[in-house]
Amino acid sequence: MLTALPIIDYATHPDYAGLTVDPKNAERAAEEFFPILRSKRESLALCADGFDRRPRAASESVLGALARDGVAALALPRPILNRLREAAAPHAAALKQRAKALIAAKARIRFDDTLHPVLQWDEAAPGCEVLAAAVRDLLREIDFDGIAQRYYPGFRPTVAGAALKRNFAGHEIFRANGAHTTLTGGLHIDSNSAPMMNGIVYLNEVGPEQGPFSYVVGSHRWPFDVEDRAIRKAMDECAFGSQKGREFFAAIPAEYQRKCAFGWDILDGTPECDALISTERVFTSQDCDLVLFDSDGVHRGGDVAKGKRLSILFNVAMRPI
Numbered sequence: 449m450l451t452a453l454p455i456i457d458y459a460t461h462p463d464y465a466g467l468t469v470d471p472k473n474a475e476r477a478a479e480e481f482f483p484i485l486r487s488k489r490e491s492l493a494l495c496a497d498g499f500d501r502r503p504r505a506a507s508e509s510v511l512g513a514l515a516r517d518g519v520a521a522l523a524l525p526r527p528i529l530n531r532l533r534e535a536a537a538p539h540a541a542a543l544k545q546r547a548k549a550l551i552a553a554k555a556r557i558r559f560d561d562t563l564h565p566v567l568q569w570d571e572a573a574p575g576c577e578v579l580a581a582a583v584r585d586l587l588r589e590i591d592f593d594g595i596a597q598r599y600y601p602g603f604r605p606t607v608a609g610a611a612l613k614r615n616f617a618g619h620e621i622f623r624a625n626g627a628h629t630t631l632t633g634g635l636h637i638d639s640n641s642a643p644m645m646n647g648i649v650y651l652n653e654v655g656p657e658q659g660p661f662s663y664v665v666g667s668h669r670w671p672f673d674v675e676d677r678a679i680r681k682a683m684d685e686c687a688f689g690s691q692k693g694r695e696f697f698a699a700i701p702a703e704y705q706r707k708c709a710f711g712w713d714i715l716d717g718t719p720e721c722d723a724l725i726s727t728e729r730v731f732t733s734q735d736c737d738l739v740l741f742d743s744d745g746v747h748r749g750g751d752v753a754k755g756k757r758l759s760i761l762f763n764v765a766m767r768p769i
């Protein structure tokens with residue numbers, strides 16, 4: 449069983465051990481990384497007690513699941529789901545066209561190519577007013593603010609953004625040159641600097657092959673060590689945690705070589721791999737239409753093997769009252 453975010457020895461890791469560090473990269477990496485690290489330390493220290501005050505148990509069903517597992521699965525009333533589907537349809541069609549063009553051109557499929565903004569910091573994205581209103585009504589219907597405030601006492605929720613997301617097979621972040629990555633590939637915590645609650649609504653039928661969301665249950669309770677979290681979040685924010693950032697990651701002193709998105713680097717068959725996989729709960733349309741989750745626990749989703757996953761993703765940042 450794992451009780452904390454894994455710390456990986458990159459000096460012996462097959463993807464990193466052979467890399468030689470260019471001194472120019474070391475300088476650039478340090479210049480970029482350390483200022484972000486300082487700012488992450490400051491912002492996380494300011495709300496560290498907020499993370500500590502999260503309830504460990506609650507009698508209400510949604511809050512209880514969040515407190516216990518870090519994630520809650522909700523069924524939505526049909527009219528709400530239908531309204532979201534209808535409001536999303538024109539934007540989904542545009543995303544589909546974009547996907548078709550990328551596939552035809554055999555172009556890289558980047559994360560942003562799968563997203564369409566719906567809400568940005570409380571404002572409806574241009575042209576998305578109908579969909580944004582449907583998202584706001586959904587949040588009201590499930591009493592999102594109430595749940596989030598009881599989960600993070602002393603904080604008030606602000607929608608940081610919402611996006612319509614169309615995941616389909618072949619996304620570059622899930623495959624290394626067409627091959628599968630590690631069994632735990634994609635598992636991560638988010639790089640947010642304040643407490644955050646996220647939600648994902650499935651707009652189509654999502655089974656095991658349509659990239660369902662999953663959560664390592666209980667991982668939201670793993671120690672919230674400000675320094676460890678600040679290092680990981682800073683690393684991912686400057687993109688050194690990604691495949692392409694490897695040269696820079698390798699150039700950072702070993703004590704700072706930690707990532708939010710560590711799942712790609714856990715080797716198959718190791719005790720860490722087994723521990724993560726055995727406590728990972730997968731949420732398909734059989735289980736729910738909406739998942740709410742604490743994004744400082746370990747999660748992943750969107751790795752589609754067949755067909756597509758159309759979803760609305762929202763991120764809600766918590767600000768001290």
Ligand SMILES: O=C(O)CCC(=O)C(=O)O
Pocket residue numbers: 638646647648659660661662743747748749750761
């Ligand atoms: O698309 C997914 O299922 C995962 C999204 C995610 O990682 C997040 O919202 O923080």
Ligand SMILES: [Fe+2]
Pocket residue numbers: 636637638743747
């Ligand atoms: Fe995430």
